[in-house]
Amino acid sequence: MKKLIYLFCALLVSGLNAYSQTHSLGSPSEKVKLTFTLINGQPTYSLSYKGKPVVEESSLGFKIKDMPDFGSGYSIVTVENSAFNETWQPVWGETKNIENKYNQLLVTLKDNATKPHLLKIVFKIYEDGLGFRYEFPEQENLQHFIIEEELSSFNLNGDHKIFWMPGDFDTNEYNYYTSKISEIEKMAKKRDGAIFTATPIQGAFVQTPLMAKSADGIYMSIHEAALINYPCMDLKFDVGTFNATTTLAPDAVGNKAYMRAPTQTPWRTIVVSDDAREIIASKMILNLNEPSKIKDPSFIKPMKYVGIWLEMHLGISTWDYAGQQSASDAGSDGKMAKKTKHGATNENTKKYIDFAASNGFGGVLVEGWNTGWEDWFGKWKEDVFDLVTPYPDFDVKGLNQYARSKGVGIITHHETSGSATNYERWMDTAYRQMNAYGSNALKSGYVGKIIPRGEYHDGQWMVNHYNRAISKAANYNIMVVAHEPVRPTGLHRTYPNFMAAEAARGQEFNFWSEGNPPEHETILPFTRLMGGPMDYTPGIFKIKKSYYVPGAKEQVHTTLTKQLALYVTLYSPVQMATDLPENYLAKPDAFQFIKDVAVDWDDTKVLLAEPGDYLAIARKAKGTNNWFIGGITDQDSREMIVDFSFLEKGKKYEITIYKDAPTASWDENPEAYVIEKLTVNNKTKLKVNVAKGGGFAISAFPKK
Ligand code: NOJ
Ligand code: CA
Numbered sequence: 001m002k003k004l005i006y007l008f009c010a011l012l013v014s015g016l017n018a019y020s021q022t023h024s025l026g027s028p029s030e031k032v033k034l035t036f037t038l039i040n041g042q043p044t045y046s047l048s049y050k051g052k053p054v055v056e057e058s059s060l061g062f063k064i065k066d067m068p069d070f071g072s073g074y075s076i077v078t079v080e081n082s083a084f085n086e087t088w089q090p091v092w093g094e095t096k097n098i099e100n101k102y103n104q105l106l107v108t109l110k111d112n113a114t115k116p117h118l119l120k121i122v123f124k125i126y127e128d129g130l131g132f133r134y135e136f137p138e139q140e141n142l143q144h145f146i147i148e149e150e151l152s153s154f155n156l157n158g159d160h161k162i163f164w165m166p167g168d169f170d171t172n173e174y175n176y177y178t179s180k181i182s183e184i185e186k187m188a189k190k191r192d193g194a195i196f197t198a199t200p201i202q203g204a205f206v207q208t209p210l211m212a213k214s215a216d217g218i219y220m221s222i223h224e225a226a227l228i229n230y231p232c233m234d235l236k237f238d239v240g241t242f243n244a245t246t247t248l249a250p251d252a253v254g255n256k257a258y259m260r261a262p263t264q265t266p267w268r269t270i271v272v273s274d275d276a277r278e279i280i281a282s283k284m285i286l287n288l289n290e291p292s293k294i295k296d297p298s299f300i301k302p303m304k305y306v307g308i309w310l311e312m313h314l315g316i317s318t319w320d321y322a323g324q325q326s327a328s329d330a331g332s333d334g335k336m337a338k339k340t341k342h343g344a345t346n347e348n349t350k351k352y353i354d355f356a357a358s359n360g361f362g363g364v365l366v367e368g369w370n371t372g373w374e375d376w377f378g379k380w381k382e383d384v385f386d387l388v389t390p391y392p393d394f395d396v397k398g399l400n401q402y403a404r405s406k407g408v409g410i411i412t413h414h415e416t417s418g419s420a421t422n423y424e425r426w427m428d429t430a431y432r433q434m435n436a437y438g439s440n441a442l443k444s445g446y447v448g449k450i451i452p453r454g455e456y457h458d459g460q461w462m463v464n465h466y467n468r469a470i471s472k473a474a475n476y477n478i479m480v481v482a483h484e485p486v487r488p489t490g491l492h493r494t495y496p497n498f499m500a501a502e503a504a505r506g507q508e509f510n511f512w513s514e515g516n517p518p519e520h521e522t523i524l525p526f527t528r529l530m531g532g533p534m535d536y537t538p539g540i541f542k543i544k545k546s547y548y549v550p551g552a553k554e555q556v557h558t559t560l561t562k563q564l565a566l567y568v569t570l571y572s573p574v575q576m577a578t579d580l581p582e583n584y585l586a587k588p589d590a591f592q593f594i595k596d597v598a599v600d601w602d603d604t605k606v607l608l609a610e611p612g613d614y615l616a617i618a619r620k621a622k623g624t625n626n627w628f629i630g631g632i633t634d635q636d637s638r639e640m641i642v643d644f645s646f647l648e649k650g651k652k653y654e655i656t657i658y659k660d661a662p663t664a665s666w667d668e669n670p671e672a673y674v675i676e677k678l679t680v681n682n683k684t685k686l687k688v689n690v691a692k693g694g695g696f697a698i699s700a701f702p703k704k
Helices: 181-188 276-281 310-314 346-359 396-405 420-437 460-475 520-526 560-569 581-585 588-596
Strands: 004-010 022-026 032-039 042-049 052-059 062-064 075-088 098-110 118-126 129-136 144-150 153-155 161-164 177-180 205-207 210-213 219-225 233-238 243-248 257-260 267-273 303-308 363-366 409-415 441-445 479-482 498-501 574-576 601-610 614-621 627-633 638-643 653-660 673-680 685-690 695-702
Touching (some): 022 098, 022 118, 032 098, 032 118, 042 267, 129 219, 161 181, 276 520, 346 363, 396 409, 420 460, 460 479, 520 601, 560 588, 560 653, 581 588, 588 653, 588 695, 653 685
Parallel strands (some): 363 409, 441 479
Antiparallel strands (some): 042 052, 075 098, 627 695
């Protein structure tokens, strides 16, 4: 690891106001350039990429509650430039090494209030974008304070094409919209009834990560990094000027954030490139997070898992003991399999453990194992779930032992029904029980309106709760996958036991709603995944629900081979083999890819990418010379060319390609596939025809 910090300019001229009002600094190669300007005492910034404006003059700063003169008439106290360069190794990830190289501009400002306040703004300029944050240093006239409004804005100054989700303080499970900025309000009127708890914000509001493409082909992704002790950010567009302003999720009484100096905000991030592939490859958000706080990460193990999960979403079995409750109650056509039996029984769990053990899966997720499910859906009740007491037909101790004896771990499910207060009360006891029985991974869930009542999923209180759950789990050597959380912001660098999150519309919607359109998975990597891995739950082989429920209209909106490709294109260190064991056993040739594919990588090459259209990614499995490639398309069929130049020179590889049959399409014939074996080298360019809503997967092993 190489680390170098140096100051090339640090002056202190407090009171003299000898500073120019404008300061510019480029990324190491000057490709990305930041300009800070104080205009009439107010801080602004702008950003350019290869000489073209990306963000034009945009506001910075705050309104602080009950401090009307906070931020009035700023002057510059100091400006400090520095450079930083290190390479670090993540505990798990898409690449073995991550370069963290940037130039930094740190501006200290003082307002002209009767009792003046200090504010620092830190800009880090990378080759692939900008991160900036505010720091409130320790000072006499600012101790405890409440954020009323953050004034950071992103003046995009063009009616860009954007990939977006409506602004909402409670959910990120919408389908994406693709439109011009000027069309947001018109389109956002169409709300999604399948989302259980939503608090949409009326107007031209969008969520981050927001993906935009300008008319002259510049791609930009706006998000945040290191969301700690602060609410989540949405953006409000002025559709006349295309300026987006920060909107923070409020708390129960309308305040945004409770702060105490010295403190700081999360980073506001803009990843930028004229090559869409570089947006996905960016590690800027991770770099803006603090290094790992986990001293001994040996308990953290990327894995593939199976689970007692899909059967409940299909209505084949239930979470509750009496067999009355199924997610498919929300099915758009009202049709579902007959509710018959509890899913998490000893017998069924053993079946999944055996299946996991004989096919090389590390974990078995079990939902519906604990008491409370009779009561959970939509009651807004505080004490719904007991997170330690199993139902009578689930021997929690014995099943954990059985799993361990077969080299498999049970992934414990902690559904909270949004009652975070109840979870806070159970957390230590529940984690201790997991330790006692040998379960070292959990999946949490927050379906429902939040308790404390009046709080939102995205407010400061819940951000602190989610982070507390992760850091506490780390103390108990437990890995976490969170559903219905605030959207991730790269915190898995600091807490690598935070394996994945949902925080977007997952596969589950395909089983009981209009589902996710074929373009969905081509947008996710440019939006939601910019903040961290997603527990999407890929690998569905039985594409249409009518297989289980005659007449049902629901289906997965991809072909079978696209489901295989998702193991590569939707990066996560935990990936579910989501379908029922019998569906895998019926197609052992296609199942082989899921058994082979890795979840932790030494290298990643984004081969082809255009948001909303297509994507192909190649990844090299950790500690091996084996590559896995996934390619996907939207609703259009297309020819994709895989250039194998990433393979080791002079070596031959045997590849297995899993591709759509010529007659395949996501709607008419989604399960038709062809498997071929070929020998390739780093000169090979392979043409693959991909069906409507289709994809392909390739495994490549060096020849002996
Ligand atoms: C919603 C989650 O996304 C899903 O994975 C889970 O099965 C249900 N909630 C029940 O907790
Ligand atoms: Ca969910």
